[in-house]
Amino acid sequence: MRYLPHTKEDIELMLEKTGVPSLKSLFDCIPDKLKTKDELKLPKPLTEWELDEHMDDLTSSINASKKCKYFIGGGSYDHFRPASVNYLISRSEFATAYTPYQPEVSQGTLQGIYEFQTMITELTGMDVATASHYDGGTALAETLLIALNKKKLQKIAVSSLIHPHHREILKTYLYPTGYEIIEIPYNKDGLTDFEQVKNMGDIAGIAVQSPNFFGNIEDLKLARKTCDSKNALFISSFTEGLSLGLLKSPGEFGADLVAGEGQSFGLSKSFGGAGLGLIAGTKKLMRNLPGRLIGKTLDSNGKQGYVLTLATREQHIRREKASSNICSNNGLNAMTAAMYLASVGKTGIREIAQLNHDKAFFLKQELEKVGFKIPFNSEFFNEFVAIAPEGFEAKRKRLEKDKGFYAGIELDKYYPELKNHYLFCATETIKKQDVENLIQEVK
Template sequence: MKHRYLPMTEQDRSEMLAEIGIQSVEELFADIPEAVRYKGRLPMSEALDEYALLRHMKRLSDKNADFDSHISFLGAGLYDHHVPVVINHVISRSEFYTAYTPYQPEISQGELQAIFEFQSYICELTGMKVANASMYDGATALSEAAVLASGATKRKKIVVSSAVHPEARQVLKTSAAGLGLEIAEVGCTDGVTDLALLAQAIDGDTAAVLVQYPNFFGCIENLAAIEKLTHDAKALLVVSANPLALGVLETPGKLGADIVVGDAQPLGINASLGGPTCGYFAVAEHLMRRIPGRIVGQTVDRSGKRGFVLTLQAREQHIRREKATSNICSNQALLALCASVYLSVMGKEGVREVGGLNIRKSHYAAARLGAIQGVKVAFGSPFFNEFVLKLPEGSDPGAVNAKLLKEGFLGGYDLGKDYPELAGHMLIAVTEKRSKSEIDEFASALEGCL
């Protein structure tokens, strides 16, 4: 009989106890002092049959406020974008969803080709020469970029804009602590990095300047000006970019970036209540040998047929540990495939169209919400699909969001959690999925909550 799970019978239990030479399960805990052992029964129900258990789990899952049950205006790093149905069809094929980073790569030609296509797409989007097989997520990709920059420049100072995602900055600080890197944060003016403060922060020990494009507030940074300040000090420019925005914005590569990283979640990857996502990592050609993780290369076999191989593996800690440039030795192959399928089915014009829809709809929403009495758009800088709203004096974004939730909306992100100076401000995200009627309904609901 084929089981969906492995059952445990009393006979199984007795045979295992006899095999290890004890009489009861309690004997396994003999080394734990009686005083610290839990006495009694854990507060849980009796065993449920399969049907009852499925109903119970369904009731629990229905308590989630997700993109199916609520209209989302929440972004801050994870977005409610359209995911073409073909993506789930492709990644549900067993040869893909069971795939891991190939350690005997030549026999995994299909997986290697999928990764190669991902790398090629990322290079085209970012304007960079080389991309790797993907990273775990955008935050860890950014910290890896800082580590690479320090190793390449032999410097220890990392200058990062406070408009970079707060969680990414936390990951960066964690990595920096172990490697002895100094982190210097630069503040913002009107929603973008303050260039005067940035110029003061950059010095001869600066390894890299890290900025986000568009930044955490949705505003578009002046990369050309930041590039000049960075390269004048012979530091590296690291840009964390929303890949969907790169369909309509100038590529960081053309604006002089040395390293471009980011999260591929906007490219056909479901938010999945918080993850997993997929990071990408692209560099200028002179940094190719320092790039963390895997690179898939295209070659030909002895018959002259096109083939794919893993290349530059010797940089990784499982091959030459003492010379490793990173502890990354795996990648998000399945989610990178999502991004590749998304970009292939959307095409260049489709990505541009989606980017344009994000811009137009978010700007309509900003005008509509900014017209509510006591509410105003906080910054005047150009933005992509997110913007900051200043609520009326004394308003609590957390309380407002609780009311919006009851109205069927996922409200904006409370910026006061990460930026005390922005207490009473909300970060609103508007993607291509939001219709004019949904935006109008949200505006009415927000006005009612205030």
């Protein structure tokens, strides 16, 4: 096997040094009765070339060729990814390093993540951003735990327009410790109905996603006001990070904690993972944040450098008293995001964000022309809800199969009251002609 360098002679010399007669005897410290009797039943090993063939064959039944067009988002977005970013992130100095525990030989990862933290604070308008989390949903769960611990309360309010999968994760995380999640209903505009929070009693925080799952931009000013009236922490989340290139940041509205998904920043969709969890907070909450933080410092010669810092919050030091159990995060994806954000820069992020909005608006207009109804009268970023005319579902299925057009996500699975409602999306990868082709098929 080409990954294993041991020759017969190496093995003999090494066994001799260890004083063990055979490879098998190295396992004599394991009682015989604990050893397995049979060989592992696995497929016969493949050569590199056979593996290529096998994977070609396997992936031929995934409908995700280059000609596919994505008019869907729902937490995973089709964006252009520059070749330079892919090229840089493949450098094995980044990819094959461990967590930067030895800072003298990890300055690349450390400065890169420090720059990532800086750009995330700028984008979210917050004081501190962590070195990353698994994904948007798990990041959100961690911020809820912070609020509950901080306020020492049992209840927390969560908008019903937070991504349904994220809300499921919240339930999983909060269930064993007995915390109660109260869902805030949505109103006729497809926005969180903050009026309903009034009668909820004491709550540790309010979590709101903007743009919300329907694509609509929430009134975060009202969210902050509602939190103040309840003395609750304001948790703001997002699944489409690019929206922050155009929209006011959660920090500008006074968010205490921000959780988000960073897949839009140069990461492939990859069937939903690995994505990038983002967590940011105010300075006041810095020591409550989960996971790793990189800080700037000086070396013994007074030269600037970077280290992992504030580790006393973390599990390897505090064990059962840690702020979270997270160890590995999604570091390489944070680095990818930093490379992407550095590439798009100040002007690029705004232009791309604006393009997303323009394309989605055009798609909405064209769908309306062929009989789709728009149920919510709110401003949106790159996703919106449309009610389909009769016969659309059959066409939608056929379009996926025949053309590789993914036209909308059925919403009644998540909101049973929304029969025939679809969540549409258009990003900068959608051309006018693509929309016209879709319209041609569905009219």
